[in-house]
Amino acid sequence: MVGERRPAVPRSSAAAPGPAATDPGEGSAAHDAYAALRSAGVDFAVYLPDSVLHQVAGLLEADPEVRTVVCSREDEGVALAVGASLAGRLPVVLMEGSGMGYCGLILARALLQRTAMLILASHNRVLGERFDYHGATRIVGEGTAEGLGLPRLVVHDRAMLRTAIRGAVQTIQGQKVPVCLFIPGYVMLGGAP
Amino acid sequence: MTYQDVLEALAASRGAAPAVAGPGLLSRLLWATERAHMSLYQMELGYPTAVALGLALAMPGERVVAVEGDGSMLAGVGVLTTVARYHAPNLVVLVCDNGVYGTVGAGTMESATRHGADLAALARASGWDSGKVIAVETARETADALSRAFRDPGPWCIVARVAHTPNERAGGAGQIPLDVVEGAMAFRREMLQRRAAAGPGAGGAR
Numbered sequence: 001m002v003g004e005r006r007p008a009v010p011r012s013s014a015a016a017p018g019p020a021a022t023d024p025g026e027g028s029a030a031h032d033a034y035a036a037l038r039s040a041g042v043d044f045a046v047y048l049p050d051s052v053l054h055q056v057a058g059l060l061e062a063d064p065e066v067r068t069v070v071c072s073r074e075d076e077g078v079a080l081a082v083g084a085s086l087a088g089r090l091p092v093v094l095m096e097g098s099g100m101g102y103c104g105l106i107l108a109r110a111l112l113q114r115t116a117m118l119i120l121a122s123h124n125r126v127l128g129e130r131f132d133y134h135g136a137t138r139i140v141g142e143g144t145a146e147g148l149g150l151p152r153l154v155v156h157d158r159a160m161l162r163t164a165i166r167g168a169v170q171t172i173q174g175q176k177v178p179v180c181l182f183i184p185g186y187v188m189l190g191g192a193p
Numbered sequence: 194m195t196y197q198d199v200l201e202a203l204a205a206s207r208g209a210a211p212a213v214a215g216p217g218l219l220s221r222l223l224w225a226t227e228r229a230h231m232s233l234y235q236m237e238l239g240y241p242t243a244v245a246l247g248l249a250l251a252m253p254g255e256r257v258v259a260v261e262g263d264g265s266m267l268a269g270v271g272v273l274t275t276v277a278r279y280h281a282p283n284l285v286v287l288v289c290d291n292g293v294y295g296t297v298g299a300g301t302m303e304s305a306t307r308h309g310a311d312l313a314a315l316a317r318a319s320g321w322d323s324g325k326v327i328a329v330e331t332a333r334e335t336a337d338a339l340s341r342a343f344r345d346p347g348p349w350c351i352v353a354r355v356a357h358t359p360n361e362r363a364g365g366a367g368q369i370p371l372d373v374v375e376g377a378m379a380f381r382r383e384m385l386q387r388r389a390a391a392g393p394g395a396g397g398a399r
Contacts, residue, residue, distance in 0.1 A: 006335075044247075044250075044251060044367035046247075048249075066249065067250055068280070069250060069275070069279060071243075071275055072271035072272065072273075072274050072275050073271050075239075076240075076243045076269065076271060076272050076275065076395070079243030079247065079269075079272075080243050080244070080246055080247035080250075080275075081246045081247060081290040082240075082243075082247060083213070083243070083244040083245060083246060083247020083249070083250075083251065084247040084248070084250065084251040085247075085381075086244075086247075086248060086377070086380060086381045086384055087248050087251035087252045087384050087388065088251070088381075088384060088385045088388045089251045091247075105237050106237060106240055109236070109237050109240075109373070110313050112373065112374060113373055113374050113376075113377030113378070114374070114377070114378070115377065115381075156296070
């Protein structure tokens with residue numbers, strides 16, 4: 001109805017779940033990524049739903065030991081992760097590669113003040129990007145990370161996934177910097193490029 | 194009402210609550226008022242509330258305050274929807290709305306709040322509890338609102354209409370002696386000590 005406002009609904013801070021988790025199964029790349037994140041100590045996850053990484057986000061969302069947040073834009077998500085990291089949590093931010101384009105300034109601040117976080121971003125300059133509308137997306141992610149001099153890696157082979165996440169977290173904890181892993185769709189969802 | 198009125202009211206209510214303060218004059222005035230290391234100063238434009246929300250969700254036992262200017266709040270206004278979604282009861286967002294980009298140039302370039310943008314209405318429209326979004330125009334109203342915000346569950350959004358005068362620009366607000374790197378490290382060290390003192394589970398995953 002025109003002019004009608006929804007009534008305020010009492011909510012708890014435990015509310016606000018993200019998308020329903022559809023468990024892709026233990027043999028999946030998403031499960032590998034999730035397991036690697038958890039075993040490395042990640043306990044705070046911020047994300048904006050993305051077609052490549054949504055299964056990982058769903059698994060994190062379903063884990064009661066992980067504080068998850070759906071942000072409204074990726075740079076806001078990185079800022080949330082800055083806060084979590086300052087509070088002693090180990091955050092991961094999951095996003096489409098396009099979101100990296102928003103994140104330059106807040107990532108620069110995180111880098112400057114030695115704030116640790118892991119970024120998992122989909123779409124990048126490796127082969128296998130089929131659609132023209134991902135053209136800007138595939139350019140901006142690595143470009144932003146490269147421009148800031150952030151440690152970064154394209155995980156071009158699923159066999160690298162667990163090792164890459166473990167190594168990224170070691171770098172984060174040792175160097176206290178944001179680290180970016182770019183994960184192509186074919187690694188997470190299967191199918192050859 | 195001046196910035197000083199608002200920041201003194203904040204100092205009176207805040208106790209040892211950590212703060213994340215926006216860029217420019219606001220951070221310098223906050224430093225001049227409190228001279229404490231419980232604040233993360235000069236956070237980039239558009240991000241103080243998001244960083245404070247991350248802190249609040251990660252440390253549910255701590256009351257956390259974002260100190261925003263109107264320009265910074267407008268730059269990161271989408272975060273109001275995220276705050277409403279997660280409803281962190283320990284978060285206070287204090288916006289000092291002077292209607293200008295006061296740190297830049299002559300400090301007279303008007304922000305959108307001088308042209309009808311209403312930050313309190315934006316918070317309500319984003320899903321905040323209307324009773325916890327308060328627009329204030331006097332020092333007394335500000336002190337009362339902040340007193341409630343640091344006592345009762347939130348999240349709270351207090352939009353304080355402040356005058357912007359040349360005196361405030363001069364204001365005696367010198368440079369903050371800690372640079373952003375030193376400040377962030379001191380801030381983090383303090384947060385880690387609090388977390389350790391609070392014991393296991395202080396982070397409360399959900």
